[in-house]
Amino acid sequence: MDQTFTDSARNSMVTANRLTKEFNTTFVGSVHIVLAILDNDESIRSLFAKESGTTDFRNYARDSLQFDRAGHVKAILVKTLHDAQSSGCRVVGTKHFMIAALTDPDAAVLHFLSLAGLTAEAARSAIAQLPP
Numbered sequence: 730m731d732q733t734f735t736d737s738a739r740n741s742m743v744t745a746n747r748l749t750k751e752f753n754t755t756f757v758g759s760v761h762i763v764l765a766i767l768d769n770d771e772s773i774r775s776l777f778a779k780e781s782g783t784t785d786f787r788n789y790a791r792d793s794l795q796f797d798r799a800g801h802v803k804a805i806l807v808k809t810l811h812d813a814q815s816s817g818c819r820v821v822g823t824k825h826f827m828i829a830a831l832t833d834p835d836a837a838v839l840h841f842l843s844l845a846g847l848t849a850e851a852a853r854s855a856i857a858q859l860p861p
Contacts, residue, residue, distance in 0.1 A: 733819070733820055734820070734822070735820055735822040735823065737766075737769050737822065738822050738826065740765075741762065741765040741766045741768070741769045741770065741826070742762070742765070744769055745757050745764075747765075748761045748764060752790075752791060752794055754794060754797075755799070756800075756802075758794065758798070758801060758837060759801055759805055759830050759836045759837055760790050760793050760794055760796075760837045760838060760841050761790075761797075761802075762802060762805070762826060762830065763790070763827065763830055763842075764786060764787065764790040766823045766826060766827060767786050770823040773823060773824070773827060773856070774786075776859070777842075777845070777852065777855060779855075780846075780847055780852070780855050781845045781846040782846060783845055786841075789841050789842075789844040790841050792841075792844055793837045793838075793840045793841035793844060794837070795837075796837035796840050797837040801833075801837075804833065805830050805833060808832070809821060809829040812828060812829060813825045827856050828853070828856055831849055831852050831853050831856065
């Protein structure tokens, strides 16, 4: 694959790794990645804040970590790369990560977002508003 990552996507992966230390967890999970994206991508954070009525996603993430599974994030990363490639994007962005995380019905991300007052459908609709 010839894909590269946007600065925001790269920064989000670094932040997700840092969040494992902050939350005292042993692996990077889907909740870490989504929270990192919300920390690093103003456009996604603004859309989610508008839809949910909150900007404090950190506590909701903490409460959802118990549902995250080691290795689960690999499927999300594979889907992220596949979706970006199949849509003709040569650069993988945070939008691609969010779409992949939101399409997995078992993801702890869905629990995280529901605690924040967002349905998966509302989150997907918000993400769809972003440019490719």
